[in-house]
Amino acid sequence: MSSTLITVAPTGAESAKADVPALPVTLGELVATARACEAAGAAVVHVHIRDAAARPTLDLGLLRETVAALRETDLVVQLSTGGSVHDPYADRLKVLDAAPDACSLTCGTVNFGNDVFMNPWGFVAELYQETQARGIAPEFELFDLGHVATMNRLLDRYGPPSGGRVHCDLVMGVPGGFTGDLRTVAAAVGQLPAEATWSATGIGRTSLPVLFAALAGGGHLRVGMEDTLTYAKGRPVRGNEELVARAADAARLAQRPPMTTTEARAFLGIRPAPAPGPTASPAP
Template structure:
């Protein structure tokens, strides 16, 4: 298989703390250093959250601006992807950083259960976030936690709320949402190909499912997400020493399946992004 594999590194997230793994980067300076290592290892997309001075998740646009500026200098050409997830804010605060015009931003187009709460993504908020991304020329990464989210993304693509072609990430392994299941994964891929045949796809496995999803993606011609946001361990007994170490696992899988690792320039071309 000669199709390059795009590797996304989700460096921080909203949940992991240094108590879970001291390598989780919290401050802007730590995030830049960790992303630089992951970039050197082969990641071409940085999926970004920010934390406040107490280490709590926030949607503060000023912090996103600092991180974006620093990463553009430290990792030339790397695709900058902001999170608009619900753990960092509520309502339109979740999109308050979009005027900074990152290359990409996450977009969940429907609601689902999380471990202790409902991850609420009402139609009005989804439409507003999508319109903000469209106006700022930001490519959404559709985070599909459920089959209905794939259908909704395809509908939004067809009626112009999303640009063609869409990029869909299947998220599996979140407690109370979709588990890591091979038949479901294969059905997700087939469904997206049927509804939006020219779109690219990737997947994220949470916790112990990360490496499993990485391998399914690489072997199946998709793209892969890794990083300390989703999983803080190399195995049951070993903490991951860095985001770069988790990226290296995907690079090794690409070698196993004879797939080249996408450069940032190749990733931008495959995703229809402006030159970095």
Template sequence: MNHNVILTCAVTGAGDTTAKHPGVPVTPKQIAEACIEAAKAGASVAHIHVRDPETGGISHDLAHFREVMERVREADTDIVMNITAGGGGDWIPDANDPTRGGPGSDIQTPAERHAPVAELLPELCTLDCGSLNFGDMVYINPADWLREHARLVQAAGVKPELECFDLGHVWFARQLQEEGLIDGDPLYQLCLGIPWGAEADTETMTTMRNKLPVNANWAAFGIGRHQMPMVAQAMLLGGHARVGLEDNLYLDKGVLASNGQLVEKAASIINHLGGRVMTPAETRAHLKLRHPATGQTMEGDA
């Protein structure tokens, strides 16, 4: 069991959730405020996407990422920042010509995905480790794109969070490490419950965990009603955890949540199991992250 848990809050995501929950952050100001709310509730890390302020839909606008980062960094509440670099992979075949992307498709090159990370240098960024039937669309992430993207992240000196939505993604992430494209102890995020990837259950999480390198740090999350059970399960199996409105909109059945409430509920579970949530400073030291103010890599452990 892991007694010192890094708790990430994924505050907004890019999914079509704004129509279901009016409290999902949309503007850069709202997203930054959600990160600060999560920090005050006890989160170690804030994971961010940005959205089009007018429509609430997907955005990759560097200016939006910059505004979020600046607002959070200027606040008096510390939190480790994790920028998504996994956008721009959505493929929906056109109904009349399946060789072309139809409405809703959103494809970026590795360099385009990496641009906010290269410019803003967060402590962490995501690196999604494979393609997937993601609900009714296909998430496109060819192996050569991943290698190129891993090189860009490595050159920037940002630690990648290796997001694995299926067992083959863990395999490929290990391959990136073997090829020297991942520096230091790798950080994995096991993403569970997304149709049609890895299921959100104990057997699946255990199997994926057992395939990780011996020097890996890892976390896991489940979506929807699986969110809180997977917090407990990840901790019991030796990992870290993630919650937030990107993955789940509800505090209880029929009760819409805020990011802060989800963090508080997860922290309570961790505390009741005999653990504690690591501070942002402890998280930087544990993962050997580059400090945003000094640029120095933090050393030590919690």
């Protein structure tokens, strides 16, 4: 690859605002973060949202409002269909009603720290077929090698995504899933379909080893405060944009500079960005 897709995952569903004041949880904070990350080199924003009490939610009205507000940027808007590990399948399917450009699609159940992130075959297959019907680009989230097999099963049974591009994200370092090291990245990539492209996400202290392994292996990058809250030992992340800037600097050093948002849409098989409509000013 001659360039690098950088995705930012700014919020997630695990960290509490009270513990992490820099975490963007209001719509205003999220839009400001998205703009700063776009300027720093991100082309995709992976979105979880919070309610008025800063709790994770899949409220459809809030999701629609968030997608509309993020259309004021040029970023590819990718909604999480994972939500939190406690969200029911029906609510996770309804995420697609918010009409994002793309969505995450986790390809199997995994132990997730002390919890279990449930993704049985029937749900995964229904979600995938809905993305095909609606023209939404799925990003296949892979937490272990069994998930690669499930993704291949989806592709064999239901055909390619609507945009024709198979793009995966290797989620490394979650207790219960892949370890975040070079050997594991190489093992996972070796099992992907020949036509697939891939990014890698390193959770916590695995963020830098996975970032460098991905660049060395021809992959792409996902960074953000959903995945890591420490910039260096003893130094908390001050904002998502500094994680994006570091990833962009590493990509340039590897002579694979960050993709533009236009390049990212073509790379992911996503239709051109819709013209932004009038939206209410986001609350601070």
